Each structure stands twice: as structure tokens, then as C-alpha cells.
Amino acid sequence: MGLKLLVVGSGGREHTISQKLLNSPKVEQVYCAPGNAGMKLDGIEVVAITEDDHRGLISFAQKNNIDLTFIGPEDPLINGIVDDFEAAGLKVFGPKKAAALIEGSKDFAKELMVKYQIPTADHQTFHEYGPAIAYVKEKGAPIVIKADGLAAGKGVVVAETLEEATLALKDMLQDNKFGVSGAKVVVEEFLAGEEFSLLAFVRGTEVYPMVIAQDHKRAYEDDRGPNTGGMGAYSPVPQISEELVQEALVKIVIPAAEGLVAEGRSFTGVLYAGLIATASGPKVIEFNARFGDPETQVVLQRLESDLAMIIDDLLNDRVPSIEWQQSGYSLGVVVAANGYPGNYKKGTVLPDFQFIDKEQFHVYFAGVAEKQEHLVTNGGRVYLVEASGETLQAAQKKVYQVLDQLNTEGTFYRSDIGFKGIRS
Ligand code: AMP
Ligand code: GLY
Numbered sequence: 001m002g003l004k005l006l007v008v009g010s011g012g013r014e015h016t017i018s019q020k021l022l023n024s025p026k027v028e029q030v031y032c033a034p035g036n037a038g039m040k041l042d043g044i045e046v047v048a049i050t051e052d053d054h055r056g057l058i059s060f061a062q063k064n065n066i067d068l069t070f071i072g073p074e075d076p077l078i079n080g081i082v083d084d085f086e087a088a089g090l091k092v093f094g095p096k097k098a099a100a101l102i103e104g105s106k107d108f109a110k111e112l113m114v115k116y117q118i119p120t121a122d123h124q125t126f127h128e129y130g131p132a133i134a135y136v137k138e139k140g141a142p143i144v145i146k147a148d149g150l151a152a153g154k155g156v157v158v159a160e161t162l163e164e165a166t167l168a169l170k171d172m173l174q175d176n177k178f179g180v181s182g183a184k185v186v187v188e189e190f191l192a193g194e195e196f197s198l199l200a201f202v203r204g205t206e207v208y209p210m211v212i213a214q215d216h217k218r219a220y221e222d223d224r225g226p227n228t229g230g231m232g233a234y235s236p237v238p239q240i241s242e243e244l245v246q247e248a249l250v251k252i253v254i255p256a257a258e259g260l261v262a263e264g265r266s267f268t269g270v271l272y273a274g275l276i277a278t279a280s281g282p283k284v285i286e287f288n289a290r291f292g293d294p295e296t297q298v299v300l301q302r303l304e305s306d307l308a309m310i311i312d313d314l315l316n317d318r319v320p321s322i323e324w325q326q327s328g329y330s331l332g333v334v335v336a337a338n339g340y341p342g343n344y345k346k347g348t349v350l351p352d353f354q355f356i357d358k359e360q361f362h363v364y365f366a367g368v369a370e371k372q373e374h375l376v377t378n379g380g381r382v383y384l385v386e387a388s389g390e391t392l393q394a395a396q397k398k399v400y401q402v403l404d405q406l407n408t409e410g411t412f413y414r415s416d417i418g419f420k421g422i423r424s
Contacts, residue, residue: 002028003308006061007044008051008081009072010034012334012364012384013293017070017307018044019362020300024308031064033057038365038375038383041353051076054084061090068093068311077269077289078104093311095289099260099267103289106148106186113284116259118252120284123188129173135187136165147172148184156227158190191276191283194420196237197295198248201322202257202271203314209249211302211324212237213295214420219341221416228341229381232417234331234392235298239424240277248275248282256287268314294332297364297384301330329421331395332386333403335413337367340380348410350375350382361402362386382411392421 003026007018014032019042022030032039035046049056051073061069069085071077071094080097094100101108113120121144126132136143145168147155155172159165171177172185197215201208213235219225253273260267272288272295291299300307302325313320337344346369353363364386367379385402389395396418403413 002026003067004029004065005031005308006047006057006064006066006069007032007035007072008057008069008076010036010051010366011072011293012366012381013291013296014072015039015042015044015364015366016297016300016362017072017291018042019364020303020307021070024306026306027308031060031066033060036365036368036378037370038363038368041365051081052079054079054081057081058085058088058090061085062088067091068308068315070094070311071269072290074100074103074288074290082269091315093269093315095267095269095271096265098265099269100289101265102256102260102267102271102287106146106286107184109284109287110186112256112259112263116255116262118255118259118284119281121189121191123186126173126185126187127183129169132169132173132185132187133166136162136169139187139189141165142190144188144190145169145172146186146188148186158227191278191285193276193278194237194239195274195276195285196240197233197292198245198253198273198275199292199295199299200249200253200257200271200273201310201314201320202253202267202269203317204261204266204268205254205258206314206319207249207254207257207271208320208322209245209253210299211235212240212245213292213299214240215292215295216414216417219336219414221414222419226341228336230292230294230334231336231414232331232333232384233292233294233298234329234395234418234421235295235302236329238392238421244277244282248273252282252284293366293381294334294384297332297362297386298330301362301386301388302328328388328390329392329395330386330388331392331399331418332362332364332384333399333413333417334366334381334384335403335408335411336381337377337379337411344377344380345410346376346378347371348377350377351407353406355405356385356402360387360398377410392418396422
């Protein structure tokens with residue numbers, strides 16, 4: 001009898017993780033809760049339990065003899081779902097509440113970085129508008145304003161001018177536009193340079209890096225428009241050298257893992273470092289306590305080893321065998337509902353994906369639902385199309401050739417995913 005696994009979450013990231021786990025010869029069945037209707041096309045079993053229903057998920061895992069649960073998104077991690085599963089005697093992969101704070105509080109993450117000398121942007125935390133505005137005026141623009149808690153990627157304002165910075169501070173500290181998340185604000189130095197994501201499997205002080213990726217946070221071409229959850233990604237990132245990645249590992253990811261252990265907050269799971277390659281080396285813009293979305297859709301593509309076995313080894317304190325593709329590129333483009341990241345309509349019928357060659361392309365679903373046997377849009381980011389190629393250009397061309405053939409009415413996508421890598 002093969003293993004039965006449960007993945008918690010509902011996006012393209014969880015679709016990718018579930019599919020990768022299902023590819024393991026040791027795995028018999030993968031459930032995803034709450035999942036989405038699109039995942040069913042790949043044989044993933046969708047379970048209607050929401051990610052905040054820890055008790056419901058635990059009881060599902062117990063009744064169905066789930067061997068291991070993988071937690072995808074940050075909210076349940078920050079709310080202690082791993083602690084709850086462990087208390088119920090269940091095997092689960094992800095950081096406990098105390099360790100997930102590295103994502104849950106930007107203020108805590110900054111304190112950790114200062115204490116363990118991890119390079120990051122200079123910053124200061126504020127609760128009140130007056131001192132915050134004084135600091136911003138002293139530092140000048142460009143400057144970055146961040147709501148302390150979780151705001152689904154939208155609590156960050158990269159202010160080009162003092163007016164923009166003032167407006168952001170007003171929104172967060174005076175008008176409470178971000179609720180509790182905005183009651184505390186981190187103001188930080190603007191870092192200039194290429195952005196990249198370095199993820200690693202972590203177990204205490206053991207750190208196993210993944211291949212790097214680059215996300216595209218802005219909604220529109222040429223990195224214009226508002227910040228989103230991410231509009232596309234590719235891996236590897238040719239303009240970031242292997243030396244720089246090593247430097248980031250040694251100066252950032254390993255000290256973060258060791259620092260968390262030293263603080264009594266040992267981290268097990270996927271640690272995500274969002275980095276900027278500045279003129280004075282890599283610096284942290286954020287830590288996440290989980291896989292990134294859409295980075296996962298391109299990073300896991302390049303994993304040659306068995307993901308289920310890697311996790312099993314980590315949880316049992318064995319050294320996992322982790323092999324990555326040594327050549328080639330993976331690139332993924334997000335298709336989002338018109339209006340995202342602002343208000344958008346739900347219920348637009350998705351195109352037919354049947355013609356797409358499943359050997360060469362992957363379609364990972366996110367904000368989709370089922371209506372009269374059709375998939376319809378049900379969220380901001382709807383799906384992602386991924387392809388691999390020997391060069392970044394080749395991978396990009398393949399993805400856009402498929403997108404050109406799809407009826408993307410009611411949705412939009414960026415036509416320049418990968419441009420920085422290609423330009424380099
Ligand atoms: P975050 O939610 O912290 O990842 O921020 C969202 C995006 O804002 C990042 O992906 C960056 O593109 C940008 N950003 C955040 N912090 C900085 C910074 N200190 N300097 C420059 N850009 C930043
Ligand atoms: N793609 C950015 C994130 O997952 O936070």
C-alpha cells in the first residue's frame with residue numbers, strides 16, 4: 001500500500017506540490033484541502049475543508065489514515081496548524097507557529113536579522129504617524145513602507161516620492177486601511193538591484209538550498225503598476241551568479257536557520273528568502289515560511305528527486321537526496337482576472353486546455369471553480385502556464401505560443417515574463 005498524503009491550500013503552488021508528490025512511486029493518493037476544481041484534471045482529490053479549519057483537517061487526516069500533511073500557505077502556519085497536527089500525533093511538514101513568525105511579523109524578522117548580522121535594508125518600526133513621517137522626511141524618497149503583519153503582498157508600498165510615502169503612512173497609521181496589520185509599520189531603505197528568490201528545505205540547522213527563481217511582482221509589463229502576489233516566474237536566473245547565491249546562502253539563509261534555533265524557534269519546512277542583489281552583496285527584503293507562488297511552479301519543475309522522500313527524510317532526521325536539473329530553464333506565466341489586484345469579476349468560463357501537450361506544458365490552477373461542468377474564474381490569479389526549454393528564450397516562446405492560442409477573454413497576463421533574464 002502506497003502513502004496517502006494531504007496538501008493544505010488551494011493555489012497554483014499547492015497544485016504543483018500535489019502533482020509532484022503524486023509523481024512519487026511511493027505515493028498512492030494525494031488529497032488537497034480545500035484545493036480547486038482544476039486540480040482534479042491531474043488526479044488530485046479535492047476535499048472541501050478550508051485551510052483555517054485546523055480541527056476539520058486533523059479529523060480528515062485521522063479518518064483517512066493520512067501518512068503526511070504538507071502545509072502550503074502562510075496563514076495556517078502562522079496560526080499554528082503544525083503545532084495542532086503534532087499535538088494530535090500526526091506527521092506534518094512545515095514550521096511551527098514560533099518559527100513561522102519569521103514571515104508573520106516583519107518586525108520580528110528585522111530583529112532576527114539585526115541580531116544575527118544578516119544583511120537587510122536599514123529600517124525602523126513605527127506605531128504613530130508623527131515620528132514615522134519625520135523619519136521618512138529625514139531619509140527622503142525612494143523609500144519603502146510596509147504594514148507589519150500579513151497583507152497578501154499588498155501591504156508594501158515602494159514610494160518613489162515623499163507624497164506617495166506620506167499617503168501610505170496615512171493609510172496605514174491614521175486610516176487603518178490594513179486593519180491590525182497596518183497598526184505597526186516598518187519603514188525601510190529602498191534597495192536597488194535585481195530581485196531573486198532563494199528557497200531552501202530546512203530542518204533546524206540543516207539547510208538544503210533549491211535552485212533560484214525570479215518572480216514578477218508588478219501587475220503590468222516593464223514592472224509597472226501595483227504589487228501583486230506574483231505574475232510569473234522563471235528558474236534559474238542567469239544574471240545572478242553562482243557566487244552570489246553561495247554568498248546569500250552563507251550570509252543569509254544558514255544564519256537565519258541557526259538564529260531561529262538559537263532563539264528556541266527551530267524551523268522545519270521551506271524557508272524562502274526574498275533577496276536583492278545590491279552593489280554591496282545580497283540583502284533580504286523578506287523571509288517567508290513556505291514555498292513561494294509562482295516560484296514553486298518553476299522551481300519544483302527542475303527537481304529530479306522524489307519530493308515525498310525528501311520530506312520523509314527531513315522529518316526523520318536523515319540526509320535527503322536532492323538532485324536538480326543542471327541545464328535548461330523553466331518559465332511560468334500567470335493569467336489573472338481583469339482588475340486584479342483590485343476588484344475583479346468571478347465566473348468567466350475558462351478556455352479548453354485539452355489541446356495542450358501535457359508532456360511539454362503544465363497548467364497549474366489557482367482561482368478557479370466548477371460551474372455546470374466548466375471551469376470558471378473564481379479568484380485574482382486564475383492559472384499559470386509553464387514550459388521548459390534549453391534556453392530562457394525557448395521556454396518563454398513556448399509558453400506564449402500556448403497562451404496565444406487560448407481564449408483569454410476576461411483575463412490578462414504579462415507578455416514579458418523572463419525579460420530581465422533574457423536581456424542579461
Ligand atoms: P515584500 O512583500 O516585502 O516582498 O515586498 C513586495 C515587493 O516590493 C518586493 O518584491 C520588492 O519588489 C519591493 N520591495 C520590498 N522591499 C523593498 C526594498 N527595501 N527595496 C526595494 N524594493 C523593495
Ligand atoms: N511570490 C512571492 C511569494 O510567494 O511570496
